[in-house]
Amino acid sequence: MTDSPSPPPTDDAPQGRAALGIDHDDAFTDADRAALEGWLGARLPGAGTVRVGDVARPSGGFSAETFIVPLTVEGESAGPGGPDRVVLRREVPDPAVYPQQAPGLDVEVDIQYRVMEALAAHSALPIAPRVGYEADPAILGAPFFVMGFVEGEVPGESPPYPEQGFFRDAAPEQRRSMVEGGLEALARLHAVDWRAAGLDFLVAPGVTPGTAHQLALWEAFGAQELHGRHHPQIAAALPWLHAHVPDDPSVGLCWGDPRPGNVIWRDFGPACVTDFEAASIGSPLQDLGWWLMFDRTMHPDGTRLDGDPTPDEQRAVYAAAAGVEVSAADVAYHEVFAALRYAVIVVRVMNRLVARGDLPADEVIWRENPAATCLADVLEELT
DSSP, X not given: OOOSOOOOOSSOOOOGGGGGTEEEOTTSOHHHHHHHHHHHHTTSTTEEEEEEOOOEEEOOOSSEEEEEEEEEEEETTOSTTSOSEEEEEEEXXXXXXXXXXXXXXXXXXXXXXXXXXXXXXXXXXXXXXXXXXXXXXXXXXXXXXXXXXXXXXXXXXXXXXXXXXXXXXXOHHHHHHHHHHHHHHHHHHHTSOTTTTTGGXXXXXXXXXXXXXXXHHHHHHHHHHHTTOOOHHHHHHHHHHHHTOOXXXXXXXXXXXXXXXXXXXXXXXXXXXXOOTTOEEEOHHHHHHHHHHHHHHTOTTSOOOTTOOOHHHHHHHHHHHHTSXXXXXXXXXXXXXXXXXXXXXXXXXXXXXXXXXXXXXXXXXXXXXXXHHHHHHHHHHHO
16 A cells, blocks of 8 residues: 655665565554554454554555554464454554545545545545554554555655556556556546545535635645745746636545556556545546656656656556547646645655654755655746
């Protein structure tokens, strides 16, 4: 399972077991294990006794702690039909990575679980099976949810997946199939009737959802996080974004963070789509712009492996799957807006690390990082 986009590393890559992205985690205590065993025993159908094994945590991400939890289940759920692993997502104590879409939406694992439930009920998208959500922090110290473990592969982002891993090792037709499958899944998500799916909780009372509102929301969020500091790239992008706000041909559910790293892949097709804590109601092109912006960051020198579709080809795949016409000009605005949001997210995350004491107060990563460089590049190229 994956999480919100991590700012690119600023030091040497980790070595040994940490480089694999999995570590046994001391933050999950014996008391947590006992509490989770009781909680799961009451929710797994037919379970008698549940035993939790050695919990591991994938590295990366900032929106929630993610734990891979091996299980031994005694009772009717035991055996081939019962789960032997689940995934637990627990809220972190830091401020949320993303701006609040509506009053009261400040628990990101809650947003994520509610969107997953809606998509499972109102779409054919592959969503991990849900075990349950727990709002009471008394159980594990913070709200959390548990879902089924989905087997598959997740492309790495540091180094970028075209440079290392199963995407690079794939045949050209497999790479093309994978990227096209991700874009087709994105189009299916955008086809969901968000009102019928009960996703109107993502819209604040009195708000007209769409690009203009999202720009205002992110501008205010960025100003809050900058605390009066000057961010050259954000300052350059905002006037252009305000001057060119497009009319939205439609609004609907936006994933918020659509990228190959938020999909679990099996046989180069989507086995599970994940990570909806940044969900909003807005223009579908907002998501397509994020996908293409992130694709840009994974191809920093512009070169592509055989079979890896170009941005124009990806835009055409999405348009065909969604049954709409999408020109390069239509999506250019949303690529710039996506890069702005990415730069703001890095500011937010760096502020959290300073507040934790993990970075010195005078660090400058908040304005000097690949996300800021991406914003400058996109703004120069597409405006």
